[in-house]
Amino acid sequence: MNRLQQLFKEQQKQLLSIYYTAGYPHLDDTLEIAEELEKTGADFLEIGFPYSDPVADGPIIQASSKQALDNGMTLALLFEQLKDLRQRVTIPILLMGYVNVVLQYGVDAFCSKCKEVGVDGCIIPDLPMYEYEELYQATFEKYGLSNIFLVTPQTSEERIRKIDGLSNAFIYLVSSSATTGSNLAVSENATNYFKRIADMKLKSPVVIGFGISNKETYLAASQHASGAIIGSAFVKNIDANNLKASIKGFMEQFS
Structure with a gap:
């Protein structure tokens, strides 16, 4: 059982996950941000490895990816940065990015590198489910x-039932059809969607992402799931000149 599976075994309510882009705002900030997020209350993290064409991401994360690439971030360098991860961070870590980078x-x-450095899982939005099952699951x-x-x-x-069968940690419930960074509108449509998923009685817990930006939207999403993921709002808040203080200031609203 990896750290992620252990977390969901022990806690299935009001989990808070934070996404940020590796190599942003500065190339060497990756581990420092992870440490600070654990200290200030994040339950697990998603570290994005940047890609030149991040189609599922909104303008804030796209801009952070471009900056990270301009800074010199690569997947090989990210693994090098993460070699001391488990000496400094104990919470579960996911890597998130696009399949072309992984295939290259x-x-x-x-x-193998994920296991070596202590990464617990991956989110690869454009990896087709059938390809994963046939080629990569083993x-x-x-x-x-x-x-x-x-x-x-x-x-x-x-498809949801199929995904549930293939999942061994949680399912990422995208709150709407928008890209990341859009506002979560807990409308009747969204509520009906969340209720429809809950009524399916899936074996896997679900976590809601896309549009979660503050305590209000985090709590609204958490009513319908095991927790929520914040990305764009956190990335937008990072102050390159005052990294720790900006992280602490953002996270204080959830304590």
């Missing part, structure tokens, strides 16, 4: 990695 690195090499499982699938309001019940 090599799937087996990627999964490799992920060999290295003890959880692969996190995304469900949207348009995902069919049949």
Whole structure:
């Protein structure tokens, strides 16, 4: 059982996950941000490895990815930065990014490195489910990695059931069809969508992301799931000149 699976076994309410981009705002900030987020109350983290065409991301995370790439961030460098991860951070860590980067690195090499540095799972939004199942599931499982699938309001019940069967940590429930950084509108449509998922009685816990920006939207999402993921709002808040203080200031609202 990896750290992520252990967390969801022990706690299934009001979990808070934070996403940020590796190599942003400065190339060497990756571990410092992780440490500070653990100290200030994050339950698990998603570290994004940047890509030149991040289609699922809104303008804030796109800009952070571009800056990280301009700073010189690569997947190989990220793994080098994470070599001391488990001496400094104890909470579960996911890597999030796009499949082209993983394929270029090599799937087996990627999964092996994740295990070596202490990464617990991955979110690769554009990795087709059938490809994962047919080509990569055995490799992920060999290295003890959880692969996190995304469900949207348009995902069919049949596909959700399939995803539930393939999942061994949690399912990422996308709050709307928008890109990241849009505001969570807890409208009747959204509430009906969350209720529909809850009524399916899935074996996997769900965590809501996209549009979670503050304590209000975090608590609203947490009513319908095990917790929520904040990305764009956190990345936007980072002050390159006052890193720790800006992280602490953002996280204080959740304590």
